[in-house]
Amino acid sequence: MSGKDESIKAEILAEAKKLFIHYGWGKTTMEDIAKAAGKGKSTLYYYYKSKDEIFDEVVTNEMDEMFRALQEEVGRVHTAEEKLIVFGLTNFKLLQNRTILGKIVLREISANIPRLVGLSRQYQRKEINTVRNILILGLEKGEFAGYTVDDVDAIAFSMTCALRGLKVGLIIEDRYADLESRIDILTNLLLRGLKA
The missing domain is CATH 1.10.10.60 (Homeodomain-like)
Incomplete structure (x- = not known):
């Protein structure tokens, strides 16, 4: 082209x-x-x-931009613990500042669930892979003792789902002011389990 x-x-x-x-x-x-x-x-x-094709590309471009910004922020810190905290906080802040995803997700979710679910799955796979790499780094550096390499995929999936659930709750309740305290609570709970 x-x-x-x-x-x-x-x-x-x-x-x-x-x-x-x-x-x-x-x-x-x-x-x-x-x-x-x-x-x-x-x-x-x-x-x-079709309009669907345009919509998919608009949302996919937005998600790609968000993911690049997320990767940059995670790359700025060094320990696995710092990376997980930054991953959680940055994820929420990016969604809060991205008008198309925030507004469209809230307005269109019931009318377009299959389309949004498909696009969301693409983004979730990237998130899971990022968390997986952070967990492997934590194992390699000896930061986390509460799991083995065999547990990494299940933990990455579970952590991503936990963050996603928190994200949806904060969006629905419009409680962005609680963002940092809720992320801290969730991250501390998760990190305690990883270090045990």
């Missing part, structure tokens, strides 16, 4: 993102996106087969 094509796609996605945030997935049409991007519908259909 040429640079011009990439530029046109970026324009389409930027305008679609604004519309999804403002009107939601259900009320945004391909015609709305074409008009907002200053393109004809035929141009829009040349690059994207």
